[in-house]
Amino acid sequence: DTAVSQTPKYLVTQMGNDKSIKCEQNLGHDTMYWYKQDSKKFLKIMFSYNNKELIINETVPNRFSPKSPDKAHLNLHINSLELGDSAVYFCASSPKIMTVYPPRVNEQFFGPGTRLTVL
Amino acid sequence: DAKTTQPPSMDCAEGRAANLPCNHSTISGNEYVYWYRQIHSQGPQYIIHGLKNNETNEMASLIITEDRKSSTLILPHATLRDTAVYYCIVREAGNYGQNFVFGPGTRLSVLP
Numbered sequence: 001d002t003a004v005s006q007t008p009k010y011l012v013t014q015m016g017n018d019k020s021i022k023c024e025q026n027l028g029h030d031t032m033y034w035y036k037q038d039s040k041k042f043l044k045i046m047f048s049y050n051n052k053e054l055i056i057n058e059t060v061p062n063r064f065s066p067k068s069p070d071k072a073h074l075n076l077h078i079n080s081l082e083l084g085d086s087a088v089y090f091c092a093s094s095p096k097i098m099t100v101y102p103p104r105v106n107e108q109f110f111g112p113g114t115r116l117t118v119l
Numbered sequence: 120d121a122k123t124t125q126p127p128s129m130d131c132a133e134g135r136a137a138n139l140p141c142n143h144s145t146i147s148g149n150e151y152v153y154w155y156r157q158i159h160s161q162g163p164q165y166i167i168h169g170l171k172n173n174e175t176n177e178m179a180s181l182i183i184t185e186d187r188k189s190s191t192l193i194l195p196h197a198t199l200r201d202t203a204v205y206y207c208i209v210r211e212a213g214n215y216g217q218n219f220v221f222g223p224g225t226r227l228s229v230l231p
Binding site for chain 2: 043045048092107109110
């Protein structure tokens, strides 16, 4: 059973196109995230959602629009793709468990990634 | 999130313990130390985290110094499958993502 899944795994597209990446988690987690890993391998957060509500929106162009139809899904839609958007995008989720020590609230589970190539 | 410093790369012989250091001298009192690893072409995998006590789970042990300014991740019996980039991160519990950055980490190579 895949805990955090993303589709597609690979995405090759032309500059200017609009594309979406889907993410689903079956762990019952409350918080979901999108990360971007660039060519230098730094993994930086883009968005986080808690119970379908946007919590964090790091400095990301508004061409990127996350959508959370329910707690188990966080999709990423990208308009007018640019060459610099080429990267690997990871979805992640984490539980809201503060009652154990150490609290597990930031224990993140990552998907396999989507490699986006913009030509 | 407090900044961390890790060596860029390390080697370890298969079957031996791998000790990965991390400096986090500016860590604040309510920040936890988290360790993740990323095996080539996969998503990061959570390993362990702690506040000030040493922690152990089925994957690894985490040793945090008394002043909390540094920590060591210990893989007691490294295998070839432990070859990966290991990230040390500090963050507050309940921080839902502000300034979350992984990298560059320590590239651990387990040698046969």
